[in-house]
Amino acid sequence: MAVDPCAKCEEVLQPYLDRELSDAEMMEAEAHLELCSYCRKRYRFEVNLRRYVRQAAAEEMPPQLKEKLSALRTPLL
Ligand SMILES: [Zn+2]
Incomplete structure (x- = not known):
């Protein structure tokens, strides 16, 4: 069974952003x-x-920014 590329992508997203992946990955x-x-x-x-x-x-995070942030976050939860 083939690995779902999106699941794989989700798995590597954090290390990707942290630049912890190998060049190939x-x-x-x-x-x-x-x-x-x-x-x-x-x-x-x-x-x-x-x-x-x-x-x-x-x-210090301004309250508007905090609101914006939680608004951004909602669709993914
Ligand atoms: Zn994908």
Whole structure:
């Protein structure tokens, strides 16, 4: 039985963003993101989320941003 490429993509998403993957795994993930708008959307969401989290860590998070963040998060839960 073939591995679902989207399940695989989800599995490597975090290490991908942390740049913990091997070159081969990185290329595989990128190739899939090219083809799959669903994973691309998820990937972009994670990138934005990480940016917000980094900002929040650097400074006090304004209440509007917190709201925006939870609004972004809702569809995935
Ligand atoms: Zn996918």
